[in-house]
Amino acid sequence: MISDRMNNPFVDFNEKSSFLTGNLSDLGGSFIPESLPHREEQILQMAKLLGSLMRNGRPSNIVVYGRTGTGKTSTTRHVMRMLTDATNGYVRICYINCQINDSQYSVLVTLVNLFSADSEENIPLSGWPLDRIYSELVSRIKRSSRPLLLVLDEIDRMIAKSGSDSLYVILKLGDDVDGLSCSIIGITNDTSFSERLDSRVRSRLNQESMLLPPYNASELKDILSYRTKGILREGSLEESALNLCAAIAAREHGDARKALDLLRVAIDITIRNSSLVITDKEVIAARERLEIDILRETVKSLPLHTQIVLLSCVVTQEVTRRPSFTGEISRNYSEICQELGNSPLSNRRVSDLISDLDDIGLISTRIQSMGRNGRSKLIQLEENGDQLKKYLMEVDSLSSFVGAGLGKQSRLNLGNDNDPAN
DNA sequence: ACTCCACAGGAAAATTGGGGTA
DNA sequence: TACCCCAATTTTCCTGTGGAGT
Incomplete structure (x- = not known):
């Protein structure tokens, strides 16, 4: 259809971004890389805690604390992937983001629907009584008879909206399904989260806790270098620009997501300006653009x-x-x-x-x-x-x-x- | 010491909107 | 189609509060 390459803006854009050797979206928040620099210790710790799931045992529940961009979700997802690989998918892993599913009802429905076999119909997003959804969940879990790892990301959102009761119901699963090997990982950036739980929930959920410390500038630099490998041609990212990204993000509570976002936007700006090297100038422009984008997005949503x-x-x-x-x-x-x-x-x-x-x-x-x-x-x-x-x-x-x-x-x-x- | 204002914010009641059932 | 059930949202009702004025 398009024959005139000279006038095709996509061709033009592609040629201008010739320093890209990979996919820019790999720097995005949802991408889980092969390895997580400076989180090896935490990965090992979490894997050890969950080890008994593989033997149908009853591992501890874990709460993972850490500020934004300290790798809570990535670390957990990394361990999820390792667990799946190690058990050939035998352990059933359910990941629920409680910012999206923030009510007791919607968490339970999501859980039931994650458990639905091909022949079973999904249950509707409203209308059913909670106890019916719960017994449906119990019966589906019984049928599956496999160990279960339930990851509740941003778990504090659920507590804020539905109170401790919503969590108690989920923690009770282990008691209501005989012989179920089940572990729950709660992820939160709210350090006072456990104080807001009532005692019966706190003692069950908070059996183990992990705190992910903020990254320092040098760790952030390692992360950025690792993540840009395979995405950027060598020499296209100035050392000082890399340092600047790391330094800015380190100042913002050691937020790795911020560092990656900065770099991603800086790369984008470089491409748009038809430049071939990412310098401090692009990083500074990226910081301004991110600040504007976040505010605009917040207001509009x-x-x-x-x-x-x-x-x-x-x-x-x-x-x-x-x-x-x-x-x-x-x-x-x-x-x-x-x-x-x-x-x-x-x-x-x-x-x-x-x-x-x-x-x-x-x-x-x-x-x-x-x-x-x-x-x-x-x-x-x-x-x-x-x-x-x-x-x-x-x-x-x-x-x-x-x-x-x-x-x-x-x-x-x-x-x-x-x-x-x- | 007591009063009174303009709220804050908890609790209960009412409404809304999605879904099931006869 | 009419009615019921349910969770979530919003309204209504209410008690509590800090401090200037009396």
Whole structure:
């Protein structure tokens, strides 16, 4: 179909990226490499703890702690792969990300469906009573009669949403299926996670814990060198650019994912600029682009009403030029909802959404008492307001606020004139 | 010492939306 | 089709709170 190579941008792009010798997506977060530099010790430790699964024994449950990018998931997945290889797939391994499946119901359903044989139908994502799903799970596990390793990534999300009970049900599996050899690995970046479990769950789950320390700059450099082998032609990555990637990520709590992302984006920028060598300049540009991308992505992925609350925070602070109070945010939120044609949520719910925004880090809050004038949360933007507004305006359902919003600023609730205290 | 404000945030009730069953 | 069950979400109701004002 395309005969004119000279005018084909894909051909052009491919030739420009001639320093690439492999697949750039291999630097992405989901790729699990053959080996994990500086995690050999932890891999060995985890493998030892799980060893008895191969002998149908009852290994300990493990909680893996570590900050973002310390290799918790990669280490665990690596061990999963080793276990599969060593047992020829005899040990059944279920990996569930609790950020996606964060309710008791959805974890159980996912688990049951992972166990479904070809002949069995998947159970629906809602509708069934929990006890029915549980007994379905038990009967499917009984039929399978193979050792089970259950990995719950971001396990703290499940506890935050459904409480300890949801975990207790899963931990109980071992008791309800006679002779089941089952081990659970929980992965979390929340060091206070186990404190929030009730005692019966804590003692069962936290039999063993592993803490993955942050990587230092030199370890990060090793990781980057290892991961770029086979992807970049020799000499296409300057030593100082490599050091810079490692140094930036080391400063960000030793985050290997950050280091890999930086390098990946730096490579991308180099290709786009038709350069042939990745230098400090590209790494610095990559850092800026990543920061923007993360913020934009965060803002755009918020639920609609959380976005409107954030918009209210931005607009209110834009006008008052001081931190705002919950009441102001709530009233302006309702105004904005009205303007956009959405029915507003209750103040109680808005208060929760404000807490959510605080958790995400887009705003910071602290409770302040004004004596006779009551007590309220003082809310301050953590990010540049103009930038937040720009990203919010890119959201389809909010974009109509632009012109109208600015024009209507005068009627927004900005404290004093609408404050019942006055 | 007591009052009162404007909420925070817990608990229970109500609503919503997906699915099953007769 | 009408009704039931269920989990998740949201609303309603409520108690608790810190500190300026009295």
